[in-house]
Amino acid sequence: MKKLCCTIVTTAALMGGGGIANAQHADHAGRSNTDTARPAQCLLPDAQPSLLCAEVPTSTFDAQGHLWVAWTQGEHVYVAKSNDGGVSISSSARVTVTPLPVEKNGENRPKVAAAPNGDLYVSFIAKGERKFTGVVYFSRSLDGGKTFSAPIPVSDEAVSSSQRFEALKVGQDGRIFMAWLDKRDLFTAQKTKTPYRGSAMYFAISDDRGASFHANVNGADHSCECCRVAMDIGPDDRPVIVWRHVFEPSIRDHAVMKLNADGSPGKVVRLSEDQWDLEGCPHHGPWISISESGVQHVTWFTDGKARQGIFYARSEDGGQTFSAPMTFGNADQQAGHPSVLAVGKRVFLTWKEFSGKHDELYVMTSPDGGRSWSSPLRVAATQDSSDHPFLLTDGQWLYASWATEIEGLRLFKVAPLGEGAR
Numbered sequence: 001m002k003k004l005c006c007t008i009v010t011t012a013a014l015m016g017g018g019g020i021a022n023a024q025h026a027d028h029a030g031r032s033n034t035d036t037a038r039p040a041q042c043l044l045p046d047a048q049p050s051l052l053c054a055e056v057p058t059s060t061f062d063a064q065g066h067l068w069v070a071w072t073q074g075e076h077v078y079v080a081k082s083n084d085g086g087v088s089i090s091s092s093a094r095v096t097v098t099p100l101p102v103e104k105n106g107e108n109r110p111k112v113a114a115a116p117n118g119d120l121y122v123s124f125i126a127k128g129e130r131k132f133t134g135v136v137y138f139s140r141s142l143d144g145g146k147t148f149s150a151p152i153p154v155s156d157e158a159v160s161s162s163q164r165f166e167a168l169k170v171g172q173d174g175r176i177f178m179a180w181l182d183k184r185d186l187f188t189a190q191k192t193k194t195p196y197r198g199s200a201m202y203f204a205i206s207d208d209r210g211a212s213f214h215a216n217v218n219g220a221d222h223s224c225e226c227c228r229v230a231m232d233i234g235p236d237d238r239p240v241i242v243w244r245h246v247f248e249p250s251i252r253d254h255a256v257m258k259l260n261a262d263g264s265p266g267k268v269v270r271l272s273e274d275q276w277d278l279e280g281c282p283h284h285g286p287w288i289s290i291s292e293s294g295v296q297h298v299t300w301f302t303d304g305k306a307r308q309g310i311f312y313a314r315s316e317d318g319g320q321t322f323s324a325p326m327t328f329g330n331a332d333q334q335a336g337h338p339s340v341l342a343v344g345k346r347v348f349l350t351w352k353e354f355s356g357k358h359d360e361l362y363v364m365t366s367p368d369g370g371r372s373w374s375s376p377l378r379v380a381a382t383q384d385s386s387d388h389p390f391l392l393t394d395g396q397w398l399y400a401s402w403a404t405e406i407e408g409l410r411l412f413k414v415a416p417l418g419e420g421a422r
Helices: 184-191
Strands: 007-009 055-061 067-073 076-082 091-094 111-114 120-127 134-141 163-170 176-182 199-206 217-223 230-233 239-244 254-258 287-290 296-303 308-315 326-328 336-343 346-354 359-366 377-382 390-393 397-404 408-416
Touching: 055 111, 055 390, 055 397, 055 408, 067 111, 067 120, 076 120, 111 163, 120 163, 134 176, 163 230, 176 217, 176 230, 176 239, 184 199, 199 239, 217 239, 217 254, 230 287, 239 287, 239 296, 254 296, 296 336, 296 346, 308 336, 308 346, 336 390, 346 390, 346 397, 346 408, 359 397, 359 408, 377 397, 377 408
Parallel strands: 287 336
Antiparallel strands: 007 408, 055 067, 067 076, 076 091, 111 120, 120 134, 134 163, 163 176, 176 199, 199 217, 230 239, 239 254, 287 296, 296 308, 308 326, 336 346, 346 359, 359 377, 390 397, 397 408
16 A cells, blocks of 8 residues: 655635635534634735635546635635646636635535536525525536536525535436435424424436426435535446435434436435434534445544444445445544545545534545555644535546644645556
């Protein structure tokens, strides 16, 4: 196994002459952001769009190795492209047409997905009129990110009730999949005073490059209302969705569903018997990555009776069963917000901890599909608040992406992906 490394890809020359920057986020330990570390120009009401002022940036690489970053700033969503891994920006565009009360936190952040043919798709949440509600918006670019279509609600209701915590993925066959947490059935039940646990996991599919979506589908009733949905697409072009479910009476453990070949809901599989009995909102969603061989790798956080902390498990039978949960990270340092990425036989984990003074970023790697693991490597630390970390690859390197209040968004080169990776 090749040793991990942690070379920082600096991004000081991005839009507007500034770095990729600041995540507006309150993490599970309860520490919240202030504006004390933000550049002065970002505090102006008429601040120009710049990655220097970015809130909750989300990054991805396309098939050609170009880096794309989506972020919020004020009441707008923007997307930028880099041809050199973030050293400079070659183009940028605004996605929103008019100002919107966009969500900007680790669990509710804008997403950008790149299709094999070069199309770009963006999703984000705008706050609804009622408290704890929202609207999922979708936009597309068919000209390589130069322009984006006017965002449209994904909900097929006449008036959107509430859709939040969405996931966005595009398959190798070009189909676009979106999944989210939806309260329409909860609100219907409330009108008739019928008991209803949580919200519901809904999804929708587009097979025309995002020009339209098929009817919204209720994948499963009784999801947790406030943890992000995770989704990935397997080598068979079928998506697998993971979400925190509310099992009777109020157990907030995770569920997994692989959609059927015809796009209908599959079987709901309980990921792990954690027994987290909670009448509240964890705000701590899962992550999934599916390898080229179809193995499902999942990470999550729980504070259940059976186990507490962050965990990893895998399924080698298409999601019918999962391995025993493997704990990682230091629970005494509030290890949280884990994510996972599988590349060939190699699997990578990243998460953050709080040392008492600093937020710290960690990475672990497995050379054999999740059966054995390296020791944790501390990649970086920050003295202020930080966003959720996640992993991405351009096919040559494995990167950890981490946005912090002081340093902004940084991409860390974690490991080379040579022939041995596959």
